[in-house]
Amino acid sequence: xxxxxxxxxxxxxxxxxxxxxxxxxxxxxxxxxxxxxxxxxxxxxxxxxxxxxxxxxxxxxxxxxxxxxxxxxxxxxxxxxxxxxxxxxxxxxxxxxxxxxxxxxxxxxxxxxxxxxxxxxxxxxxxxxxxxxxxxxxxxxxxxxxxxxxxxxxxxxxxxxxxxxxxxxxxxx
Numbered sequence: 001x002x003x004x005x006x007x008x009x010x011x012x013x014x015x016x017x018x019x020x021x022x023x024x025x026x027x028x029x030x031x032x033x034x035x036x037x038x039x040x041x042x043x044x045x046x047x048x049x050x051x052x053x054x055x056x057x058x059x060x061x062x063x064x065x066x067x068x069x070x071x072x073x074x075x076x077x078x079x080x081x082x083x084x085x086x087x088x089x090x091x092x093x094x095x096x097x098x099x100x101x102x103x104x105x106x107x108x109x110x111x112x113x114x115x116x117x118x119x120x121x122x123x124x125x126x127x128x129x130x131x132x133x134x135x136x137x138x139x140x141x142x143x144x145x146x147x148x149x150x151x152x153x154x155x156x157x158x159x160x161x162x163x164x165x166x167x168x169x170x171x172x173x
Contacts, residue, residue, distance in 0.1 A: 002062070002111040007104050009062040009076060009111050012048045016063055019072055020044050023095040054081050054120070064094070064108045073099040076108050078116065078125075086123030088116065092139075100135075109143045117171040124170055130155055131163035145169045 002009040012020070018041075025038040039047075051061035058081040064074040074094040081088035092109060094100045116122040127145065129136045141147075145167040153161035 002115055003067070004107045004111050006067055006102075007064050007073075007107050007111075008067055009064060009108060009115075012051060012061050012063055012075070014045060014048060016072060017041060017044045017048060019095070020048070020075070023075070023093060051077070054078060055083065058082070058088075062112070064092075064104060066104075073104055074108070076112050078112065078120075081120075081122075083120075083122075086121070088120075088122055088125060090116075090125050090127050092136075105139055106142055109139065113143065113169065113171065123172050124168055126166065126168045129165050129167065130157075131165050137165055137167070140167045140169075143169070 021039060021041060021044045024044065047061075050057045051059045054060035058079060060078045060081070062076050063072045064076055065072050073096070074092065076090070076092045078088040078090055090109070090112060092105050094105050113125065116125055125145070126148075127140055128151075129140070131137075131150070137147075146169070147165060148168045149166045151164040151166070154164035155162040
């Protein structure tokens with residue numbers, strides 16, 4: 001368990017499947033998660049199993065919980081981990097709008113950065129964010145990520161082309 005001032009990160013448990021299914025199947029999240037069809041409970045349970053073994057699957061999902069209530073408010077992922085080159089992508093979701101803008105995401109990202117640096121000994125973290133999601137861009141920049149490029153008209157959403165912003169954090173500076 002990784003613990004901060006207001007949140008802690010813990011491994012995903014099968015008991016989290018229902019909450020994850022609600023978050024993953026919320027069409028409001030599909031644009032940023034690049035999802036097109038709902039997940040079944042079976043698929044969610046398979047993902048939970050896969051995301052516990054980062055060295056073999058390249059994926060790790062941790063649940064973001066509040067220290068006081070132990071309530072799960074989101075998830076943070078490392079994915080496409082490449083230990084040979086020391087890099088991984090990172091993504092974060094605060095599941096309910098009411099839990100956003102409270103600092104949970106930035107504290108969780110800082111905990112994950114430290115975990116990636118110290119425990120996993122990674123050299124770089126990176127993310128790709130749709131250009132119209134400036135809240136996420138600002139979150140990652142606040143945590144030290146730097147813009148490294150833009151892919152023009154990379155996503156198509158409801159007939160509109162959206163650029164993708166790439167950001168990177170070198171952990172060994």
